[in-house]
Amino acid sequence: MLIRKTDPATTTPVDMDGVKDTSMQIMVGRSDGAPTFAMRHFVVQAGGHTPHHQHDYEHEVYIVEGTAEAECDGENAQVTAGDVLYVPANALHQFRNNSEAPMRFLCLVPVTFDCDKPVPGS
Secondary structure, eight states, X not given: OOOOOOOGGGOEEOOOTTOEEEEEXXXXXXXXXXXXXXXXXXXXXXXXXXXXXXXXXXXXXXXXXXXXXXXXXXXXXXXXXXXXXXXXXXOOEEEEOXXXXXXXXXXXXXXXXXXXXXXXXX
């Protein structure tokens, strides 16, 4: 059994076009022997955002802390701690933290892509 704690202090900045003030920590991934899913912990600082992008796999998101505006295929919604989101494959999506405090979320994606690199799936 693997046990890890989410820790914003140990996240790694995401260096990718379209990303601002976002960092990530792999909670469970390919390097842990996970055969099907990877779980990642993201921290989006106040004023930061993930890329406005899409990909060919679905993912599920759990908002751990804070608030943000979530966009999915042109629909915008305010999300807050405790919310769960489903982002379908190929949906154009982004998270924007318009608040004054950091926002954190967990993201579950298929392990079939190289999940151990800091590529936002949200």
